[in-house]
């Protein structure tokens with residue numbers, strides 16, 4: 478039954494079945510993850526995107542809040558070959574339009590050939606192809622969402638594990654997945670999560686042992702406040718970053734980022750560590766990449782396309798990853814990153 482339309486930047490309008498009604502628009506991307514749909518759908522880095530699952534059946538083990546990475550669904554729309562009732566109901570309750578019963582293999586091939594593209598969706602009993610095209614026409618380029626940080630960040634600082642015996646980490650919340658703070662807390666760090674637009678004075682009040690820039694949506698160049706913090710603290714306080722965090726840190730230290738054609742999204746992206754020559758499996762979700770590492774050394778690369786996956790500076794005490802060491806979803810090969818980050822901090826006893 479056709480009661481949904483997906484209008485693509487390449488001019489096509491694909492017919493589909495509505496599973497959660499509504500009109501929506503965003504950048505159409507795909508993930509190859511075959512599990513972890515709850516974690517992916519609640520990952521704030523998907524803000525302003527429409528997420529296509531290349532794996533055909535999504536929702537086969539239900540929906541449980543314990544697996545959420547934030548308190549809401551972030552993609553603006555969801556596309557899959559077959560969505561279960563559980564997921565369809567969840568997305569409808571969240572007000573996020575979803576469609577299935579379309580050829581997602583064809584869609585993914587188009588994205589691979591033409592790159593991530595603008596998309597408009599109209600789904601529900603009265604939806605027409607023209608409605609989807611209206612959405613498409615109103616769709617902005619990702620880099621034009623200059624205020625994207627304000628939609629995913631906390632407004633007030635929050636402290637986790639205030640009495641922890643480990644270092645204090647200021648986590649700049651550019652749209653952080655919950656598992657980043659919990660990975661640090663599990664290692665007994667005190668984590669002060671501060672808003673994406675925190676000033677030097679805000680961070681000064683935390684007096685962190687490590688400044689950590691989180692993952693987040695959109696173009697890293699739109700996170701100027703976080704870049705200013707990096708410029709201020711570099712050399713004085715160890716720095717760490719995940720995904721957007723890696724990109725922001727590189728940009729602030731003389732590097733450059735660029736948009737990839739269709740990005741990396743999935744749970745089996747192979748990464749080679751250039752120091753140990755070991756390959757690990759990683760979880761990824763990004764559409765930009767570091768093109769020039771600036772003052773940092775590229776220590777890890779993607780096996781598929783050689784893009785930088787890890788940047789470090791021993792001298793400046795910086796360690797960043799383009800992938801998601803915190804997993805959730807995906808393999809746990811890289812959880813040791815959090816130990817490495819906390820090892821950068823001076824032992825609290827030496828400091829106080």
Ligand SMILES: NC(=O)CC[C@H](N)C(=O)O
Nearest residue numbers: 692693695720721764765
């Ligand atoms: N997960 C992330 O932090 C993504 C970073 C950035 N928004 C990108 O798409 O490349």
